[in-house]
Amino acid sequence: MAGMRLVIDGSRCDGHGICLLVCPELVSLDEWGYASVDEQPITEKTILARARRAVTACPVGALAILPATAPAPPVRRAASSARLADQWAATARVS
Numbered sequence: 001m002a003g004m005r006l007v008i009d010g011s012r013c014d015g016h017g018i019c020l021l022v023c024p025e026l027v028s029l030d031e032w033g034y035a036s037v038d039e040q041p042i043t044e045k046t047i048l049a050r051a052r053r054a055v056t057a058c059p060v061g062a063l064a065i066l067p068a069t070a071p072a073p074p075v076r077r078a079a080s081s082a083r084l085a086d087q088w089a090a091t092a093r094v095s
């Protein structure tokens with residue numbers, strides 16, 4: 001099996017959590033429910049199949065399977081960090 005890996009565009013993740021249900025081996029959620037993934041090459045067929053299902057199940061297209069040697073997606077910022085920055089900016093505007 002050629003090395004493949006699961007990747008996430010954190011700026012797209014909406015925190016639905018479906019990916020964790022489908023592929024708990026590679027996905028974890030932060031305290032707000034936003035996903036991060038283990039991007040190490042996938043070595044087991046069954047886990048690769050689950051990762052493919054997670055890609056298909058994600059309602060916002062935040063996940064992808066790439067060859068292990070492919071460059072990372074251009075947007076790598078964690079969704080929770082982006083949302084915290086947005087919340088901070090909104091708070092700063094109010095006060």
Ligand code: SF4
Binds near residue numbers: 014016035057
């Ligand atoms: S990656 Fe997709 S399925 Fe997983 S938590 Fe984010 S939006 Fe939901």
